[in-house]
Amino acid sequence: MRVRYWLAASSVVLLAGSPIACAPVLTPPPGFVEVEGSSYTFRASTADGLVLAVREIEHEPKGDLEFWGRAIENELRLDRGYALLATRDVKTNKGIVGRQLRFGHDEDARPHLYWVSVFVTDGYLYVVEAGGTKEQVEANEATLMSATAALDTR
Amino acid sequence: MVEEGSVGYEFEAPAAPPAAPMPGDGYADGLFLSSAAGPGAERDEFLADAAPGLEPEATTGNAAGGEAVSELVRQPLLIYRATLVLAVFEVKKALDGVEELARELGGYLLRRDDETVTIRVPAAKFDSGLTAAAALGDEVSRHISAEDVSEQYRDLTIRLKNAEVVRDRLQALLAQAKDVKEALLVEEQLGRITGTIEQIKGRLKVLDELIAFSTITVTVQARTTATEKLQRRVTLPFPWLRQLGLSNLLDLESE
Numbered sequence: 319m320r321v322r323y324w325l326a327a328s329s330v331v332l333l334a335g336s337p338i339a340c341a342p343v344l345t346p347p348p349g350f351v352e353v354e355g356s357s358y359t360f361r362a363s364t365a366d367g368l369v370l371a372v373r374e375i376e377h378e379p380k381g382d383l384e385f386w387g388r389a390i391e392n393e394l395r396l397d398r399g400y401a402l403l404a405t406r407d408v409k410t411n412k413g414i415v416g417r418q419l420r421f422g423h424d425e426d427a428r429p430h431l432y433w434v435s436v437f438v439t440d441g442y443l444y445v446v447e448a449g450g451t452k453e454q455v456e457a458n459e460a461t462l463m464s465a466t467a468a469l470d471t472r
Numbered sequence: 473m474v475e476e477g478s479v480g481y482e483f484e485a486p487a488a489p490p491a492a493p494m495p496g497d498g499y500a501d502g503l504f505l506s507s508a509a510g511p512g513a514e515r516d517e518f519l520a521d522a523a524p525g526l527e528p529e530a531t532t533g534n535a536a537g538g539e540a541v542s543e544l545v546r547q548p549l550l551i552y553r554a555t556l557v558l559a560v561f562e563v564k565k566a567l568d569g570v571e572e573l574a575r576e577l578g579g580y581l582l583r584r585d586d587e588t589v590t591i592r593v594p595a596a597k598f599d600s601g602l603t604a605a606a607a608l609g610d611e612v613s614r615h616i617s618a619e620d621v622s623e624q625y626r627d628l629t630i631r632l633k634n635a636e637v638v639r640d641r642l643q644a645l646l647a648q649a650k651d652v653k654e655a656l657l658v659e660e661q662l663g664r665i666t667g668t669i670e671q672i673k674g675r676l677k678v679l680d681e682l683i684a685f686s687t688i689t690v691t692v693q694a695r696t697t698a699t700e701k702l703q704r705r706v707t708l709p710f711p712w713l714r715q716l717g718l719s720n721l722l723d724l725e726s727e
Contacts, residue, residue, distance in 0.1 A: 373712060
């Protein structure tokens with residue numbers, strides 16, 4: 319009995335403050351296969367390496383969409399040298415409004431695109447990441463936008 | 473007759489303003505940045521018009537002379553430099569764009585490596601060049617400086633004029649030399665002053681170039697240390713922010 323209680327308590331401690339892997343937040347779009355075993359709540363890839371992922375993060379402390387969008391922008395643009403190519407408002411099929419930041423970055427001297435969308439609910443932050451070579455992302459824009467809109471928030 | 477030591481190096485004294493008013497109006501009004509003929513032509517014109525009576529002895533400074541020379545340079549002679557840091561995408565394309573920009577503006581490429589390109593553009597096109605260069609990427613920071621070299625330029629110009637006057641005198645003395653010893657003595661002095669003249673001309677040429685062409689350095693770094701150093705801010709206490717990025721996302725073998 320005491321052992322079972324200890325295990326349950328440990329699980330709660332381990333999960334706190336980190337991306338939470340439980341209910342599915344996204345289903346792999348056509349052409350994608352889910353890749354498990356990472357720190358992401360969800361991650362899927364095409365055979366060619368175009369990747370879509372979601373982080374579900376406990377929303378604590380609370381911040382608004384402006385705050386989290388800015389925090390992501392500063393982290394990637396100012397600290398990592400990502401070029402901010404565009405910012406746009408996005409919305410899930412459930413009506414949750416989010417902010418999408420579209421970055422460009424060279425990886426191994428090849429131009430890549432990296433889209434980060436953030437959605438804010440009372441309980442969680444959802445960060446949807448999509449990235450691949452410039453050609454891959456541009457060719458699959460509709461699929462990636464559709465998948466982002468399909469995000470199932472709690 | 474030339475006596476040892478009589479051919480002085482007054483021109484070597486700290487460049488003090490001449491006592492006589494300088495013909496500075498044309499020089500100042502047609503200053504380099506607005507001159508179609510270029511700064512070198514302006515300087516030559518100035519030197520040609522310079523007071524013919526200027527003597528090396530006149531290089532002893534006085535207050536009146538200082539005022540006269542202060543009239544000489546009414547507009548500052550400025551060397552413009554700018555450094556841009558761009559968060560980048562398609563590094564090679566961005567660097568090529570900067571290089572192409574230099575050519576379009578009538579400038580030239582000074583140097584280029586994997587992450588940085590430095591161009592020189594005509595000073596009159598400095599602003600437009602900077603704007604166009606910034607548009608080639610996502611501008612993270614910019615630094616612009618304007619170095620005023622008016623004083624330095626004025627001093628060099630006066631030293632050059634004085635040295636040329638001394639050279640002319642030496643040449644006249646050489647023609648009048650009565651024996652070989654005198655001639656050798658004058659020639660030695662002549663050689664020194666000719667060297668000094670060339671040195672000053674060289675420095676003026678460099679200044680002319682730096683004034684006429686502004687320098688724009690664009691640093692584009694994909695995985696940067698420079699932008700980190702330049703832009704280091706407060707680090708927010710949310711570890712997941714540090715986990716963002718393509719390298720994590722695309723590493724499908726990571727646990």
